[in-house]
Amino acid sequence: MTISDRYHRQRLVADIGDDGQHAIGKGHVAIVGVGALGCMSADMLTRAGVGTITLIDRDIVEFTNLQRQVLFTEEDAKNHQPKASAAAERLKSINSEIQINSHVEDLTSKNIDRLLEGVDIIIDGLDNFNTRYILNDYSVKNKIPFLFAGVIGASGNVMTIIPNATPCLRCLFPEPPPAGSQETCDTAGVIAPAIGIAASCQCSDAIKILSNNINRVSPTLLVFDLWNTQSSRFETGCPNESCECCSKNNYVFLQSNSSPEAAVLCGQNAVQIPGTGPIDLEQLACRLKSQGSFHRTGPILRGALNEELSDEGNSVVLLCFEDGRAIIHGTNDVGRAKAIFARFIGN
Numbered sequence: 001m002t003i004s005d006r007y008h009r010q011r012l013v014a015d016i017g018d019d020g021q022h023a024i025g026k027g028h029v030a031i032v033g034v035g036a037l038g039c040m041s042a043d044m045l046t047r048a049g050v051g052t053i054t055l056i057d058r059d060i061v062e063f064t065n066l067q068r069q070v071l072f073t074e075e076d077a078k079n080h081q082p083k084a085s086a087a088a089e090r091l092k093s094i095n096s097e098i099q100i101n102s103h104v105e106d107l108t109s110k111n112i113d114r115l116l117e118g119v120d121i122i123i124d125g126l127d128n129f130n131t132r133y134i135l136n137d138y139s140v141k142n143k144i145p146f147l148f149a150g151v152i153g154a155s156g157n158v159m160t161i162i163p164n165a166t167p168c169l170r171c172l173f174p175e176p177p178p179a180g181s182q183e184t185c186d187t188a189g190v191i192a193p194a195i196g197i198a199a200s201c202q203c204s205d206a207i208k209i210l211s212n213n214i215n216r217v218s219p220t221l222l223v224f225d226l227w228n229t230q231s232s233r234f235e236t237g238c239p240n241e242s243c244e245c246c247s248k249n250n251y252v253f254l255q256s257n258s259s260p261e262a263a264v265l266c267g268q269n270a271v272q273i274p275g276t277g278p279i280d281l282e283q284l285a286c287r288l289k290s291q292g293s294f295h296r297t298g299p300i301l302r303g304a305l306n307e308e309l310s311d312e313g314n315s316v317v318l319l320c321f322e323d324g325r326a327i328i329h330g331t332n333d334v335g336r337a338k339a340i341f342a343r344f345i346g347n
């Protein structure tokens with residue numbers, strides 16, 4: 001058996017065949033966020049022979065990632081390797097026949113055109129809603145399928161968005177939840193099998209779309225809870241006629257260039273994150289209790305995170321303000337600061 005026969009079992013699947021495999025080999029998939037979901041998707045699509053895979057992630061590998069982020073090793077965590085490049089190295093050793101691009105960057109409305117140029121499918125591997133809504137706008141505007149998934153604990157939601165044919169994220173959820181209002185995997189935990197379900201659904205739809213079987217994509221929202229052994233698929237119907245995004249073409253998240261940017265605070269080894277709206281500090285303090293020693297003084301919640309270390313080896317200190325801002329002490333790296341914000345506060 002030669003190396004080119006590696007896709008034999010996939011070609012045997014009736015709807016794929018040689019033509020489908022050939023089409024998969026010409027496809028370009030972007031995986032935005034190379035955490036638990038992104039690792040599993042990247043692994044499956046690399047093995048499936050997707051011609052070009054673009055990985056985008058702003059964060060570094062940590063020991064608490066290893067329980068579920070299947071492309072990373074203890075060595076990656078020890079050396080604080082960026083997730084996008086560590087994943088790319090591993091994937092190249094799995095399949096040297098395909099092109100793998102990696103960007104250690106924070107995807108924003110400003111760099112999205114460059115980062116997603118030429119992609120056929122966008123896979124959601126994100127841990128925050130703001131970037132997800134930027135992707136949703138981009139997907140609808142440019143008519144690129146967007147494979148949404150969100151997982152927490154043992155539960156998840158998965159929905160494939162085919163622009164103009166199925167509802168977009170904003171048809172179902174017009175606005176992202178307020179900052180700090182939702183649990184995150186870093187505060188409520190997550191088990192790897194739940195990630196596996198969601199990533200598998202995303203990847204099977206990616207394979208259907210790339211192999212010219214888009215008609216096999218189910219226009220439904222999958223909601224599952226592995227812990228209580230429940231799952232349902234909800235018919236999503238047609239795009240919502242009052243949707244700001246797909247019906248009115250009002251791409252507010254893509255056009256949010258005027259909103260304040262995260263900024264390095266000179267000489268303080270700290271980054272300020274502007275946030276997106278007021279935060280309920282009482283509720284946040286409750287959720288962060290197990291993450292470090294947090295205390296509230298008036299409009300500020302302050303605490304040192306047990307697991308996050310600064311470049312000097314001290315704890316990273318988080319300051320959250322009622323108006324939604326946060327200052328993260330212990331790093332000058334805007335991408336890392338935004339990742340910490342997304343993981344512990346949530347947006």
Ligand SMILES: [Zn+2]
Pocket residue numbers: 167168169170171172239240243244245246247
């Ligand atoms: Zn819509």
